[in-house]
Amino acid sequence: MSQKKQGLRHKWIAANRRLRELRMIAHGLVDTNHVVMAHIIPMRRCNLACAYCNEFDATSKPVPLETMIARIDQLAHLGTAIVTISGGEPILHPELDDIIRRIRHHGMIAGMITNGYLLTVDRIERLNRAGLDHMQISIDNVMPDDVSKKSLKVLDKKLQLLSEHAEFHVNINSVVGGGIHNPHDALVVGRRARQLGFTSTVGIIHDGDGQLRPLNGEEREVFFKMHNMERKNYSRFNWFQTNIANGKPNDWRCRAGARYIYICEDGLVHYCSQQRGYPGVDLLKYTKDDVRREFLTTKGCAPNCTVSCVHQVSYIDFWRAPQTLQPQPRTTDVGDLVQIQSD
Numbered sequence: 001m002s003q004k005k006q007g008l009r010h011k012w013i014a015a016n017r018r019l020r021e022l023r024m025i026a027h028g029l030v031d032t033n034h035v036v037m038a039h040i041i042p043m044r045r046c047n048l049a050c051a052y053c054n055e056f057d058a059t060s061k062p063v064p065l066e067t068m069i070a071r072i073d074q075l076a077h078l079g080t081a082i083v084t085i086s087g088g089e090p091i092l093h094p095e096l097d098d099i100i101r102r103i104r105h106h107g108m109i110a111g112m113i114t115n116g117y118l119l120t121v122d123r124i125e126r127l128n129r130a131g132l133d134h135m136q137i138s139i140d141n142v143m144p145d146d147v148s149k150k151s152l153k154v155l156d157k158k159l160q161l162l163s164e165h166a167e168f169h170v171n172i173n174s175v176v177g178g179g180i181h182n183p184h185d186a187l188v189v190g191r192r193a194r195q196l197g198f199t200s201t202v203g204i205i206h207d208g209d210g211q212l213r214p215l216n217g218e219e220r221e222v223f224f225k226m227h228n229m230e231r232k233n234y235s236r237f238n239w240f241q242t243n244i245a246n247g248k249p250n251d252w253r254c255r256a257g258a259r260y261i262y263i264c265e266d267g268l269v270h271y272c273s274q275q276r277g278y279p280g281v282d283l284l285k286y287t288k289d290d291v292r293r294e295f296l297t298t299k300g301c302a303p304n305c306t307v308s309c310v311h312q313v314s315y316i317d318f319w320r321a322p323q324t325l326q327p328q329p330r331t332t333d334v335g336d337l338v339q340i341q342s343d
Contacts (some may be wrong), residue, residue, distance in 0.1 A: 005182035013167050017133050019101070019107060020142050024081040028259070032290055032295060034079025037313045039273065040263045042068050042099055046113055050140070050148045055220040055273050056088050063265055065095040069102050071267055071283050078291065084111035084134075084309075086273075088265075091118040097130040104131035111136070115150050119158045128167040135166070138173045142185045152189050163196040169301055170198045174226065176219040177204045183222040190229050202226035204244050204306050220245050240311040249303035253316040253323050257294030261286075271299065272307045279328050298323040 028036050042063045046056035075083055083103045089171040090096055091114055111134035112127075139155055162170050172193035174186035186202055193200035202223055204215065215223060223245045243250050246274075248333035254273035256262075257279055263269055267283050270276045270291075281290060295317075305311070 009075065010167060014169070017109075017169065020133075024109065024318070028081065031079075032259075032317060032321065033292060034081070036074050036080070036259045036316070037082040037084065037309065038080050038261050038263060039084045039086050040068075040071060040075070040311070041086055041088060041265045042096070042194060043090050043093040044265045045092055046087055046089040046115070047092065047117060048089070048149050050150065051146065052148070055086070059067055060088070060265060062093045062095070063267075065098055066265070068095075068099050070291045071263060072099070072102045072106065074283050074286070075263075076108065078286065078288065080108055082111060083107040084113060086113045087117055089118070097126050100127070100130040100132050109133045112140075116155050116158045119161060121161055124161060124165045128165070134169045135162070136169070136171045136173055137138065138175060139177050139189045140180055140185075142188050145181055147180060152185075152192060156192070159192070159196055159198070163198070171201060172198050173201045173203050175203045176223050176226075177215055181184065183219045186222050186226055187229075190226050194229065200226070200229060202241075203308060204241065215245050215247070241308060245307050250305070250311075252311070252318060253303060253314060253321070254299040254302040254305065254310060255295055255317055256299060256310050257297065258291045259295070259317060260310045260313040271301075272305075272306060273300075273308050274305075275301055293325065293328075296321060297325040297327055298325050299327070 007222060024036070027034075044055075044057050044060040045062075046053075046058070049056070049058070070084065085096070085099065085103075086240050090112055093099065100112075110130075112132060113136045116137040116139075137155065137159075138150055139152055140150045142152045144151040144154055144207050147284050159172070172189060174189040175185045176186055180186075190202065191198040204223070223241075227241075240250050240252070254271075256275070257269070260272070261269050261283075262276075263283050264276065268276075269281050269283050269286050271278050279290065279294065299305075
């Protein structure tokens with residue numbers, strides 16, 4: 001395919017994706033009885049061991065494809081608009097392409113969070129054919145160190161491959177806080193992402209419970225410089241991250257368990273990756289009554305939460321339905337699910 005035709009194809013795919021996203025936002029504003037975004041884990045094992053991460057292990061087997069398909073079908077039944085595949089490292093799952101295809105089969109937007117290490121031209125083209133819409137890669141530093149191996153030095157060639165071959169949207173997320181040695185690396189990463197035609201965002205690394213860990217002066221300076229680089233889109237139309245950077249709690253209505261759900265590798269629904277065990281219900285038994293209940297349930301962890309995807313999804317409902325219900329008792333023994341992996 002000529003470069004001109006390829007460019008036109010990419011523009012058409014991007015326009016179609018944007019139209020689907022706008023429909024998703026409109027539907028979310030009109031109807032509150034459906035899930036907007038679900039994070040689902042097909043593979044808890046990861047090929048890396050970043051010091052701040054508590055969402056991986058080194059031994060888990062992939063969730064069987066038939067089990068993943070049943071879970072995706074149930075997400076579709078709940079009216080889910082976006083399904084983001086996470087981990088662990090999802091590219092380790094041998095049937096990842098089929099999982100993405102099933103998401104797209106239901107008309108849902110398919111996203112993925114990956115460390116990028118396993119990307120090749122063939123892998124990228126397979127993701128194109130499967131119908132992936134969005135990919136996010138977090139790059140924590142310029143040079144690998146004891147905190148994180150997700151460095152620009154290691155991943156830059158992978159980013160070049162994505163720039164040349166990916167038909168899906170790519171966002172590069174850099175981070176501050178959490179023991180990252182050189183906060184200014186985030187600026188280098190962000191500029192490189194823009195140079196390659198990607199979007200770039202900045203996140204604040206939470207503590208082991210997903211809670212606020214205030215930034216120091218240098219980290220705040222980098223954070224706000226990165227914010228000025230970011231494209232002004234829906235995901236940035238909120239004040240959450242600014243307050244977090246300044247060490248301030250947020251007054252908001254967290255809709256986790258309703259508009260946003262996290263499904264672990266065992267198929268249980270949790271508020272988010274950092275609040276596992278609540279409500280702790282098997283996804284296949286999760287109903288729209290559960291969605292409606294959790295929409296009205298207050299979350300005690302909300303004021304100091306740093307989980308930005310939950311902020312962004314909850315934002316569309318910030319103005320309605322005061323939360324008057326208390327969380328249900330845990331319905332499952334979460335055991336190892338709540339162990340911190342990064343001690």
